[in-house]
Structures are given as C-alpha cells and as structure tokens.
Amino acid sequence: MDSIDLIRENLERSERIVLSRIEEMQEHCMVPPTARGGCHTLWILGHLAYIEGLVVQKIALGEPNPLADWAEIFDGAEVSSLREAFPPFVQVLRACRNVRRETLSLIRSLSETDVDAVSARIPAGAEDLFPTIRSCLQYASDHWFMHRGQLADCRRAAGVERMWF
Numbered sequence: 001m002d003s004i005d006l007i008r009e010n011l012e013r014s015e016r017i018v019l020s021r022i023e024e025m026q027e028h029c030m031v032p033p034t035a036r037g038g039c040h041t042l043w044i045l046g047h048l049a050y051i052e053g054l055v056v057q058k059i060a061l062g063e064p065n066p067l068a069d070w071a072e073i074f075d076g077a078e079v080s081s082l083r084e085a086f087p088p089f090v091q092v093l094r095a096c097r098n099v100r101r102e103t104l105s106l107i108r109s110l111s112e113t114d115v116d117a118v119s120a121r122i123p124a125g126a127e128d129l130f131p132t133i134r135s136c137l138q139y140a141s142d143h144w145f146m147h148r149g150q151l152a153d154c155r156r157a158a159g160v161e162r163m164w165f
Contacts, residue, residue: 002112003112003115003134004107004110004111004112004115004134007107007115007134007137007138007141008104008107008108010138010141010142011100011103011104011107011137011140011141012104013141014141014142014144014145015097015100015144017145017148018048018144018145018147018148018151019093019096019097020163021148021151021152021155021163022041022044022045022093022151023093024155024160024163025041025151025154025155025158025160026089026090026093028041028154028155028158028160029041029042029045029089030042030081030083031154031157031158032081032154032157033150033153033154033156033157034153034157037079037081038079038150038153039079039147039150039154040079040081040154041151041154042086042089042092043073043074043079043080043086044147044150044151044154045089045092045093045096046070046073046074046086046087046092046095046096047074047075047147048096048143048144048147049067049070049074049092049095049096049099050065050067050070050071050074050075051074051075051140051143052096052099052100052103052140052143053065053066053067053068053099054067054075055130055136055139055140055143056099056102056103056106056136056137056140057102058121059119059120059121059122059123059126059130059136060119060120060130060133060136060137061106061120061133062120062121066098066099066102067095067099073085073086103137103140106137107137110133114133115132115133115134115137116132116133116134117132117133118131118132119131119132119133119135119136
C-alpha cells in the first residue's frame with residue numbers, strides 16, 4: 001500500500017466516524033461540553049470544515065479557502081453560545097461534507113510523488129507542521145480525530161449515549 005492510500009483511508013475513516021457522532025447531535029448542537037461553556041457540536045462541525053479548507057486549499061495548494069468567511073465564527077478567539085451567531089446546522093454539515101469531498105477528490109488525483117511537493121502557502125511558524133501536501137492531507141484527517149474528545153464531552157453534557165467506535 002502506498003502512503004497516499006493510507007492517508008485516503010484515514011480521511012474516509014475520520015469522516016465516517018466523526019460525522020456519525022456529530023449528526024446524532026443535531027438537536028443538541030448548542031449544548032456546551034462544560035458548565036463553563038466551550039466548543040459545542042455546531043462550532044466543532046464548522047471548525048472542522050473551515051480548517052480543512054484552510055489547510056488543504058490555502059496552505060497546501062495556494063487556493064482560497066472556500067469557507068474563508070467563517071474564520072471569525074469557527075476559528076476566532078471566542079466560541080459564541082448564541083444560536084443566531086451560526087449558520088444552520090444542515091448548512092454547516094453540507095459545507096463540511098463538500099470540503100471533505102473536495103479533499104478526497106484531490107487526493108485521488110495525486111500521485112505518491114505529487115504529495116511530496118512543498119506546500120504553496122506555509123504560514124510563518126508552521127513550517128514543521130505543513131511542509132508538504134502530504135502533511136496537510138494527513139493533518140486534515142488527524143484534525144477530525146483530535147476533536148473527538150470534545151464531541152464526547154458534548155454528547156455527555158447533552159445526555160446522548162456514548163459511541164464506542
């Protein structure tokens with residue numbers, strides 16, 4: 001198996017596992033994970049979509065992030081607890097699926113050599129994190145799994161049953 005195939009499998013697996021947990025939280029998407037607030041499910045969903053557009057489209061490829069308008073609400077310094085501060089859940093879910101679909105389409109078009117190309121727009125200070133297209137694609141997968149713990153806290157706070165896998 002080539003490493004690009006492993007990255008593709010990781011992207012598909014992270015989408016399947018994480019989105020199944022998020023979709024079950026639609027009715028509880030604004031429940032904060034702690035009594036002191038925090039990153040609720042709707043924020044996590046939008047954050048995953050926004051960051052994937054940032055890392056894959058902008059950093060790796062040098063293209064605009066298709067969700068650049070979401071920077072303040074899904075990657076800003078504060079997480080709002082006000083429902084009206086966010087787009088509707090179904091819109092955010094659709095955008096998230098679209099960004100992942102674009103990432104998977106991209107990876108299917110690349111060769112093992114292509115993914116070793118230097119990322120087009122590496123932010124200052126992130127040279128070790130995003131040096132190549134390969135590293136950006138793997139980050140996209142890893143990032144979804146990094147937020148599973150927050151989702152588990154949101155589920156617990158909402159009284160939604162724990163998912164084991």
